[in-house]
Structure formats: structure tokens, C-alpha cells
Amino acid sequence: MSEGEHTWWTYPCESRLDGIYSSFPNPSFFNRSFSSESNLIRATLFPGDGIGAEIAESVKQVFRTDDVPIEWEEHYVDLKGPMATPIGKGHRSLNLTLRKELNLYANVRPCYSLPGYKTKYDDVNLITICENTEGEYSGLEHQVVRGVVESLKIITRQASLRVAEYALYYAKTHGRERVSAIHKANIMQKTDGLFLKCCREVAEKYPEIVYEEVVIDNCCMMLVKNPALFDVLVMPNLYGDIISDLCAGLIGGLGLTPRYIQPIGLLKGGVALAEAVHGSAPDIARKNLANPTALLLSAITMLRHLELHDKVDRIQDSILKMIAEGKYRTADLGGKSMTTDFSKAICDHI
Numbered sequence: 001m002s003e004g005e006h007t008w009w010t011y012p013c014e015s016r017l018d019g020i021y022s023s024f025p026n027p028s029f030f031n032r033s034f035s036s037e038s039n040l041i042r043a044t045l046f047p048g049d050g051i052g053a054e055i056a057e058s059v060k061q062v063f064r065t066d067d068v069p070i071e072w073e074e075h076y077v078d079l080k081g082p083m084a085t086p087i088g089k090g091h092r093s094l095n096l097t098l099r100k101e102l103n104l105y106a107n108v109r110p111c112y113s114l115p116g117y118k119t120k121y122d123d124v125n126l127i128t129i130c131e132n133t134e135g136e137y138s139g140l141e142h143q144v145v146r147g148v149v150e151s152l153k154i155i156t157r158q159a160s161l162r163v164a165e166y167a168l169y170y171a172k173t174h175g176r177e178r179v180s181a182i183h184k185a186n187i188m189q190k191t192d193g194l195f196l197k198c199c200r201e202v203a204e205k206y207p208e209i210v211y212e213e214v215v216i217d218n219c220c221m222m223l224v225k226n227p228a229l230f231d232v233l234v235m236p237n238l239y240g241d242i243i244s245d246l247c248a249g250l251i252g253g254l255g256l257t258p259r260y261i262q263p264i265g266l267l268k269g270g271v272a273l274a275e276a277v278h279g280s281a282p283d284i285a286r287k288n289l290a291n292p293t294a295l296l297l298s299a300i301t302m303l304r305h306l307e308l309h310d311k312v313d314r315i316q317d318s319i320l321k322m323i324a325e326g327k328y329r330t331a332d333l334g335g336k337s338m339t340t341d342f343s344k345a346i347c348d349h350i
Contacts, residue, residue: 040071041306047074050280051290058292058343059299062318065347068303068311104273105159106166107132107240109259110301111247116324117256117333124227124250129170130240131163131195137237155191155236160198167234168206178210179203182219182235182243195236220246244277254278255332258297260305274302288338291330293319296346318349 047056063070109128113121140152164181171179181199185192196213203211214222216239222229223243227250233243248257260274276294284290296319303312322328328345329335337345 040069042071042073043302044073044075047076048280050282050285052280054286054288054290054339055276055292055295058339058346059295061343062296062315062346062350063299065350066311066315068308068315105131105133106163107237107244107259108170109240109244109247109257109277110297111244111251111257113251114256114323115320116326117252119250119252121227121250124247126227126230126247127170127174127176127232128240128244128247129163129167129232129234130244131159131236132240133237134159135237153188153191155194157194157198160195160236161202164199164202164234167232168202168209168211171209171232172206176209176231178212178231179206180219180230180233181211181213182216182233182239183213184216184239185213186215192236199234216243219243223247223250248277253332254294255291255330256293256297258294258301260298260301274298274305288340289331290339291332292339292343293323314350315346318346322346322349 045056045060047053060072107130111124111126111128113119113124134154134156136151136153138152138154140154141149143149167179170176181196183192183196185196199211199213203209216235219230219233220243223246227247235243244257244259245254248254251257254277257277258274259277276298278294281290296315300312300316303309303315322342322345323333326335328337328342330337330339330342
């Protein structure tokens with residue numbers, strides 16, 4: 001296939017294992033423009049390892065039921081064993097490499113309470129946006145002398161300005177009222193200090209949005225006391241990794257939270273990723289026990305990016321209604337349903 005045949009829209013699904021970015025353990029979507037041979041949108045799918053194939057099949061089944069105009073092109077990226085990046089050794093994360101090569105800088109994690117699924121909090125509705133290409137994840141580590149290692153945190157004006165611009169623009173265009181910049185500038189005065197300086201500079205262009213700055217540790221406390229205090233949160237890479245998982249815990253876990261990653265094109269065009277955030281879960285792989293909700297909601301962000309809004313509304317409503325009914329729930333949601341039963345129930349609603 002020649003490069004000129006398609007405009008590339010990219011949606012790989014990636015996941016994390018024990019706080020370390022894994023290498024395609026779960027399904028990934030690479031979306032392109034409409035094929036010249038049909039009205040279908042050709043999308044590349046990485047089913048991944050562990051439970052990836054099972055939850056990817058759920059997405060395909062739901063899309064078929066609703067006649068979503070997607071033509072799947074599947075690729076299997078394989079290393080020996082599960083593809084989670086080994087902790088403290090081994091190959092560099094393929095997902096981190098992909099993000100850097102494609103300049104995918106804005107990691108967006110919606111987090112909202114699901115109607116009918118009771119947790120301690122009933123009013124969670126926030127968005128975490130973190131810079132996705134630098135910070136502590138720059139990969140610049142070395143041993144100074146035996147017993148002493150050094151890791152470099154990289155914060156640049158360019159990367160900070162663009163993620164701040166993304167967050168403020170997102171808030172404005174999605175009816176959000178507040179943007180909170182999360183930092184530790186009281187200790188990391190130069191790196192986080194530069195990040196805050198850039199956020200302030202961008203915030204001046206959006207006087208209609210309330211802008212505030214919150215220290216990371218205080219932010220964690222405020223979130224678990226009253227998550228309704230926050231609306232949109234923007235932060236460097238590592239803080240986003242921590243805060244977004246904390247937020248997932250507020251609504252029931254990583255199995256319910258989507259993620260999408262955007263490029264310079266902001267909300268339209270360019271290259272973007274849609275992915276589930278949970279791990280490959282090898283302990284339940286091929287047992288028909290996995291919850292496909294996170295990947296399904298991530299796939300919905302892909303459809304929204306492609307402006308297939310009727311499909312978005314119908315599939316999302318079906319997922320939320322099915323969960324709210326409580327008849328079909330996987331083990332992580334306190335039920336006993338199989339993955340296939342869960343998926344079929346969503347299709348029945350459609």
C-alpha cells in the first residue's frame with residue numbers, strides 16, 4: 001500500500017503494567033481516512049497480548065452490530081511472552097517510542113461516574129491531561145558510579161506551552177469552567193517552575209476559564225476528599241500517570257476508563273491514539289473473564305474523532321444502560337458474567 005493512498009489517523013491502544021508502560025499488551029487502533037475503494041474507514045488493529053484479543057473481539061462485535069463503517073486491518077506485534085516492558089531491564093517501551101516518533105504529546109483521560117454503578121463518589125466528572133513526551137519519561141538514566149544512578153527530568157518551554165494550550169482549548173470547547181495546573185514547583189523550582197510559567201502564559205488567552213495551580217500531594221488529598229472540586233487537570237508526564245490512576249479508582253477501576261492521545265492537530269486531524277489503560281492481565285487471559293468496557297469507551301473516542309456521532313451516541317448509551325441495569329457484570333464489577341455475555345448484552349441494547 002503506497003503512502004499516498006491514505007491520510008493517516010492513528011489510534012493504538014496501549015496499557016500499563018505495575019506503573020510501567022507496556023508494549024502493546026492490549027488492542028491498538030491505527031485509523032486512516034476513507035478507502036478509495038469503498039466507503040469504509042480502514043483501521044489497523046493491534047490485538048496485543050493477554051486479554052487483548054478477547055476485548056478486541058468485543059469491540060469488533062459491537063461495531064458490527066451497529067454497522068460502524070470500519071474495515072479492520074489486524075497486525076500482531078510479538079516478542080517472546082507478554083509484551084509488558086520488563087521493570088528495570090529489557091527493551092524500551094514500544095509505546096513510548098511510538099509517542100515520541102509521532103509527537104503524540106497530549107494524554108487525555110476522561111473520568112466520570114457511571115450511572116447505576118455505585119462507588120463512594122457519585123459526581124465524578126473530570127479530565128486529566130498530561131504532557132506525554134518528556135518529564136521523567138524521557139528515558140535519560142545512567143549510573144554515575146557503582147551504587148549511584150541518575151535520572152534526568154526534562155521540561156521544555158515548547159512541550160509545556162502546547163499541552164497547556166491543549167488543556168485550555170479543550171476546556172473552552174467542551175464547556176468546562178476550570179483548569180488546574182498540577183505541579184511540585186515548591187521543590188522542583190526550575191522544571192515545574194517552567195511548566196507553571198507556560199501554563200500561566202497560555203491561561204491569559206482564556207479569561208473565561210478559571211485557572212488555578214495545585215501542588216501534586218495536595219491535589220491527591222483533595223481528589224479523594226471531594227473529586228467534584230476539579231474539572232480539567234493539566235500536568236507533566238509522571239504526575240499524570242499517578243493522578244489518572246487515582247481518578248480511575250474513584251469510579252471503579254482501570255477497566256472502566258478510556259484514554260486518547262492527541263498530536264499538534266489539537267482536536268481535529270493529524271495522528272491520535274485511542275487505548276485502554278489497564279494491563280494485559282495474563283492471569284485471566286483466554287478465560288473469557290475480561291471486562292471490555294475501557295477499550296469500548298476508547299473506541300468511542302476514535303469514532304468521535306472521526307465525527308461518527310450517531311454511532312458514538314448509540315454505542316455509548318447501550319454500554320451505560322447495560323451496566324446500569326446490573327444484570328451483566330464482569331468479575332471486576334462485582335458480577336459473574338463472561339466477556340462474551342457482557343458484549344452480547346451491549347449488542348442487544350443496540
